[in-house]
Amino acid sequence: MLILEILFYIFILVTAIQAFFYIILFGRFSFSKPQEQKPKNSPISVIICAKNEAENLKEFLPSILNQDYPNFEVVLINDSSKDDTLEVMEHFKSQFNTIKIVNVKNIEAFWGNKKYALTLGIKAAKNNFLLFTDADCKPTSKHWISEMSSHFSNTKSIVIGYGAYQKIKGSFLNKLIRFETLLTATQYLSYTKIGLPYMAVGRNLAYRSETFYEARGFMNHIDLNSGDDDLFVNEIGNSKNTTICVSKNSFTISKPKTTFKDWILQKRRHISTANRYKTKHKVLLTLFYCSQFLFWILAIALLSFMFKWQIVVSLITFRLIFFYAIMGSNAKKLDEKDLLPLLPILELFLIVVQFFIFIKNLKSKPNHWK
Missing domain, CATH: 3.90.550.10 (Spore Coat Polysaccharide Biosynthesis Protein SpsA; Chain A)
Known part of the structure; x- marks a missing residue:
């Protein structure tokens, strides 16, 4: 089917975009060593x-x-x-x-x-x-x-x-x-x-x-x-x-936060500021989230029709490898190692939550800090 063929090539492009973000951009931090500085004792x-x-x-x-x-x-x-x-x-x-x-x-x-x-x-x-x-x-x-x-x-x-x-x-x-x-x-x-x-x-x-x-x-x-x-x-x-x-x-x-309601309200408040970011930042952040969202949507769609499933599975595996390499390195750096076994599940849940918050914020804006 032509539509599946188009979706397949979009999926390849999205995977390449994700690889760019994780390997090229995020890799600069993941594989760098913390710079130790001498104490300055400034007031x-x-x-x-x-x-x-x-x-x-x-x-x-x-x-x-x-x-x-x-x-x-x-x-x-x-x-x-x-x-x-x-x-x-x-x-x-x-x-x-x-x-x-x-x-x-x-x-x-x-x-x-x-x-x-x-x-x-x-x-x-x-x-x-x-x-x-x-x-x-x-x-x-x-x-x-x-x-x-x-x-x-x-x-x-x-x-x-x-x-x-x-x-x-x-x-x-x-x-x-x-x-x-x-x-x-x-x-x-x-x-x-x-x-x-x-x-x-x-x-x-x-x-x-x-x-x-x-x-x-x-x-x-x-x-x-x-x-x-x-x-x-x-x-x-x-x-x-x-x-x-x-x-x-x-x-x-x-x-x-200890309840989903309180956490989502907090995230809605934080995300509501993003439209004030500089254009270059908004473009990069939007591109990352859209590529992340589309990767899983397209992967599920293509696999449900078993369309070129061997290549799709290979690309999913490739993406999981660099995802784990980068996020695993950061989890160790930032002392969040216990999250490693659940990373793909947490990512999928977060994508859904972020989409929900995006829709919610289109309807109304949170406007208080306490």
């Missing part, structure tokens, strides 16, 4: 924006306050919380003189969300080097600040780190969340490696305050509740000023 301001995070601050803030670093302050931003977040911050401040509190009151909240609160925190910071994380995050070691700050240089003013999620034994959702995080990290770390930084995660990101002011802060996307991390890097990051830090002592770990 650092760690900035944490919290909205209704009293319990998380009690649990995770000590791991930041007890970092093995000689010169740092912690700027805690209370973003109009309704719980005891401010009281918890004040309790810690009474014990640690390195803490500075920025209290964003309800009357100021109309200014637009987390970005306004973050801006106040950045202005309050006394140091030029800023390191960001979330209230529900903890560093994997006492050397987090040291590792991230060591990658600043005369030219590198943005440092992108890896933010992982806690492992929950026996939870398929948890594995799916961590696979999505691994695949997303594979992309943004790889693109940064080849000189095309397009995003970062606010759970583990550092930049100079002067870089923030040169970009006019978040003004170009202040109307969106999300994007204080990815849109900021997409706007200001380039091959000269942006680098990555992926040593295991530099990771942070966050609490993951």
